[in-house]
Amino acid sequence: MILVIIIGERAETMLQRALGSGWGILLAGMVVAVLAYADLSVSVWRTVILIGLLITPAMLYHRTLRHFVLLPSGIALVGGLILAVLNTKMMM
Numbered sequence: 235m236i237l238v239i240i241i242g243e244r245a246e247t248m249l250q251r252a253l254g255s256g257w258g259i260l261l262a263g264m265v266v267a268v269l270a271y272a273d274l275s276v277s278v279w280r281t282v283i284l285i286g287l288l289i290t291p292a293m294l295y296h297r298t299l300r301h302f303v304l305l306p307s308g309i310a311l312v313g314g315l316i317l318a319v320l321n322t323k324m325m326m
Contacts, residue, residue: 258302258303258304258305258308259304259308259311259312261305261308262304262305262306262307262308262309262311262312263308263312265309266282266309266312266313266316269282269313270316276317276320276321276324279313279316279317279320280317282309282310282313283310283313283314283317285306286306286307286308286309286310286313287306287307287310289306290303290306290307290310293306
């Protein structure tokens with residue numbers, strides 16, 4: 235019985251952490267959506283992805299910015315998805 239209570243409380247805490255970190259991807263997705271309406275070229279998208287990938291490790295080593303590391307990596311991820319869509323659209 236005690237084990238069930240401990241697992242239940244731990245799962246709830248882990249769920250709260252997962253939902254708490256989900257805002258980083260959602261916010262990054264909104265930033266990329268705003269950039270997508272600007273109709274950027276492929277080279278600019280590559281630059282956005284590069285900047286996001288370079289800022290991510292720098293933020294990992296910073297003590298206070300470590301908590302916001304999902305923002306640049308999320309922008310790089312969603313920017314890469316947009317770039318893939320642009321490349322397939324250009325090939326058609």
